[in-house]
Every structure is written in structure tokens, then in C-alpha cells.
Amino acid sequence: MSIEMNEDDGAVRGLLGTAFAEAEPPLRDLASGSIARGDAQRRRNRMFAVGGATLSAVAVMGTFALVSGATPGGHGNQGPVNQVSSAASSADPSGKLPFGPVLSSVQKVLDVRRQLPGLLQPLLPEGITVGSSTTNFGSAPLSPAVLTGATGTNQVTMWVGTAPTNQADVIKAVACPARADCQTKAVDGGTVYIHQGSSTAADLVRAGGDYYPADILKASTAKTVAARDLSVTFVPDDRTKYAFNIQVTTTTAKLQYADHEPSDYPTGAQWPPDLNRYDTSYDPSGLLVSADDVVAMLAKPGLNKLEYLLDPHTAVSKDTLATFTQTESQISAAAAPALPAGVKAGVDTSMMQTRLVVTGPTGKNTLTWETGSQETFQRSISSPPYPPDVDATTKTVPGGKLVVWREKPMDSKGTILSTEASAYQYWFFPADANKPAVTMTLGLDASQTGTPGRDIPDPGQTYSVADGPYVAAQVSEDQFLAAVQSGELSTAIATTTSLLATLQ
Numbered sequence: 001m002s003i004e005m006n007e008d009d010g011a012v013r014g015l016l017g018t019a020f021a022e023a024e025p026p027l028r029d030l031a032s033g034s035i036a037r038g039d040a041q042r043r044r045n046r047m048f049a050v051g052g053a054t055l056s057a058v059a060v061m062g063t064f065a066l067v068s069g070a071t072p073g074g075h076g077n078q079g080p081v082n083q084v085s086s087a088a089s090s091a092d093p094s095g096k097l098p099f100g101p102v103l104s105s106v107q108k109v110l111d112v113r114r115q116l117p118g119l120l121q122p123l124l125p126e127g128i129t130v131g132s133s134t135t136n137f138g139s140a141p142l143s144p145a146v147l148t149g150a151t152g153t154n155q156v157t158m159w160v161g162t163a164p165t166n167q168a169d170v171i172k173a174v175a176c177p178a179r180a181d182c183q184t185k186a187v188d189g190g191t192v193y194i195h196q197g198s199s200t201a202a203d204l205v206r207a208g209g210d211y212y213p214a215d216i217l218k219a220s221t222a223k224t225v226a227a228r229d230l231s232v233t234f235v236p237d238d239r240t241k242y243a244f245n246i247q248v249t250t251t252t253a254k255l256q257y258a259d260h261e262p263s264d265y266p267t268g269a270q271w272p273p274d275l276n277r278y279d280t281s282y283d284p285s286g287l288l289v290s291a292d293d294v295v296a297m298l299a300k301p302g303l304n305k306l307e308y309l310l311d312p313h314t315a316v317s318k319d320t321l322a323t324f325t326q327t328e329s330q331i332s333a334a335a336a337p338a339l340p341a342g343v344k345a346g347v348d349t350s351m352m353q354t355r356l357v358v359t360g361p362t363g364k365n366t367l368t369w370e371t372g373s374q375e376t377f378q379r380s381i382s383s384p385p386y387p388p389d390v391d392a393t394t395k396t397v398p399g400g401k402l403v404v405w406r407e408k409p410m411d412s413k414g415t416i417l418s419t420e421a422s423a424y425q426y427w428f429f430p431a432d433a434n435k436p437a438v439t440m441t442l443g444l445d446a447s448q449t450g451t452p453g454r455d456i457p458d459p460g461q462t463y464s465v466a467d468g469p470y471v472a473a474q475v476s477e478d479q480f481l482a483a484v485q486s487g488e489l490s491t492a493i494a495t496t497t498s499l500l501a502t503l504q
Helices: 010-016 040-045 056-060 106-123 168-175 201-207 291-297 303-310 318-338 374-379 477-486 488-501
Strands: 002-005 129-132 145-148 153-161 181-187 190-200 225-236 243-251 344-348 355-360 363-372 390-397 400-407 423-430 437-444
Touching: 106 129, 106 145, 106 303, 106 318, 153 303, 168 190, 168 225, 181 291, 190 201, 190 291, 201 225, 225 291, 243 291, 318 344, 318 355, 318 488, 363 374, 363 488, 374 423, 374 437, 400 477, 423 477, 437 488, 477 488
Parallel strands: none
Antiparallel strands: 002 181, 129 145, 145 153, 153 243, 181 190, 190 225, 225 243, 344 355, 355 363, 363 437, 390 400, 400 423, 423 437
């Protein structure tokens, strides 16, 4: 068995940069304009990247230390990998697929999430059960599952593709990203690439970006191994067959914070932070399966059915499509009492994610609404001067305070593109500080292109933003206030949020 090292992790970022979402800083100052505020749901969806059981921190950031040996965990078959022989049973791919995770439809990802536990369970070692995960990977066909064993939980994700011919460097870069130990093993029908490592507490903080300084951690714990990961990729000799990848990750230690807030801590951010709440799995003993356990799965009956399900081009089951349609109708009905007459809520998947929209007499708006503590929402609204893309008003109303932000389109360089509003954001703060605040954000579609004026890509990227003209807001501030004061809005938010979560 040969041990090979990747020469340059830059190739991995080029190949996978759009496949894995990097973590955004938690509790980002939401008052820094539309870029930082843009799409709170997408920000929450990517918070899995802070806490250990991460694909972005492990597969892209490359911030882990090397772990020697083939089986770092205390579980599973402890024999060396070179004692394992595997013959992959594989269905034929639907067509030529990329080698690596690719975007898929929202309905396909939901179908994978629903069926994956039942197909994966028979392939696992005894004593480990598989269930659905709440982590959202957007439209990438990486719908995760949770493995549960005697000592804790691990997160597992998978993808299938077709490997390139005569491009060993590309295969290795995708199978073993970053500067990491890459073990290769010839098995029946192909080659297995094994990539494993660990992340320290300091690594996990760095994976979240530059929002939090490293000295938020207790100094004695910064080098503590806080997460472990394993990736096994089978590449068949017959390149017309499925290549299969499975990745298992877990948090092994909770982050411990310094006794006092450091001097370089972000102004206004909560101290101490609670990054541990983003842990998607936790097992202090490490990984529940070894590399050998995973390689043994390749020869088990039923793998072909799992591969077929993971193929982003295979058909979505009728049951999943029916569930999606039914849930969309339920969301529309639940939202109706909180919306003006003639305005209807629905589910949109055109941006490769599940999100709410409202359609009214003059057009369509993206919709984000939620309730939360007044303290949290107050932190998201800065005192004047406001960001350059925001015109803000605040007024006392019956029962509390209404804040309205009228946002203008701004590109990634901070240039205001138009004086027209591209989004409206409403907040209601009850006079009783113990009652929750309510917020609604409407992203206005550009009337000529249908491009959402507020659905902005990730910070740090160069992007174009439609400069209008924009359709009108389908819910006015007065209509928002009336829905809040009637109590209908809070009820609609709770119900639609719960329903939408089942489609993510």
C-alpha cells in the first residue's frame, strides 16, 4: 500500500470551490448593508461549518492535522486496510457525471434525504443506526444522515460521479483534498482513496472566517483535537461505472472559551459565543466507523441502490414529489391569514434552494420572516449612521416600536446602483421587553429580469446585482403592523417555518 501526498491544495479549491459552502461568521453584524444581511436562511444553513462535523472545514479549508494509521477511531474493524478486499456492486450511471458533488434539484435532494437512511442502514456495521440529519446542504446532492452508536453520533454524507480517465492528479485532488495523507489501495474492480484527519479547537474557529479572533479560546484548549473526519472514495477501473464517496465527521470536544472577553472581540457580539450549538454530531470517542468498515461496505448487496439514489439525474420518487406539493399547499394556507388580500405565499426553488415567496397583484417578492428575542434583533439594527444602502425610519406605534429599512441595490464593491428600493425589512419591537420581536424581509424582483434584488451571493465574491426597475413590495409596513398586532403573523411564521424545514 502506498502513501501519497497532495502537492497543492489550490487544485482542490479550484475543483470544489463551488461545491462546498464555506462558513460565514456567526452573529455577523447585520447592519453592514445588504451583503452582510443577505438571506439569513442561507447563513444559518451554512453554520454547520463551525463546530467540527464539517465538509467545508475539512474538505476545503484543509485546516486539520494528520492522523497516522488507517483507523483513528476506537470503533469498527481495527485490521489494516491492506487486509480488506472489495468488489463494488454498481448500477449503471444515468449518464456522464462530474467527479465530485454537483448541484441538483431541491426535490432530488429531498428525495435523497427521505430514502437514504433505509438504504444505508443494511450496509453499516452492527451496533450503528442511521437517521435523518437537520443539516441543510442546499442543492448539492450531499443530503446528510446521522450515525448513532454507543458513545455518540457522527455525520455522514455521500456522492456519486464518474471518474476521469488518465487524470490521476485530478482524482487524487478530489478524493484527498488539501495537504493530507492519502492512502490508496487496489481492491477488486478499482482503487480506494482514504483520506482522514483531525481538527483542533483553533482550526474550527479559523474555519468560521475572520469574525472571531483566535484568543476567544481558553489558551490551554486551543490545540485540543475537537473534530475527526474520514473520507473514502472508490474509483472503479471501468470509468462508465459509479465512483462512490462517503465522508464521516464528528465533533470530539466542545469549544472552551477564555475567562474574559478579549480586547479584539467584535463590538456588540454576544460574549461568550456559543459556537457549540452548531455541532451537527458529537462523539468524544471519535469516528463510529473505520476506513476498513467503509471499504467493506463496497462489496455489500444494496450499494447499487444507494448509488442510484445519489445520482443527481435519476428520477425523484412519486411519493417525494407528492409530499413536496402537499407541503407547499399547507405553507400557502398557513401564511394566508397574515398576508393582505390578493397576496399568496408559495415555495420557490429557482435559486437552487427552498425559500418562501409572495406573489401579489404587481409582482413577486422573496420572503423571510421570523420571531426572536428583542435583544437579538436590536443587535442587528445599528444606530445611525446606517449603511449607505439603507434608508431607515423608526416610529412609535400602538403596542411598541416599528422600524423600517428601505434597502437599495449595492454591488460587492459597495457601489449603490440605484435609488430604487430592492428590499424592505420591517421590525416590530413590543413595548413589553419580555415579548418576542417580529421581522419580515421582502426582496423585490427586478421587473425586467425577474432577478431577486436582495438574494445576494456570498460576501467576498464579485457578483452583479440587478439595478431595477423593481416590482413593488407586496406587503406594506402598515399591513405588516396590522398582521403583527392581530397575532396572525406570529402564528403564520411558526407554522410555515416548521413546514419549510421539512423541505430543506
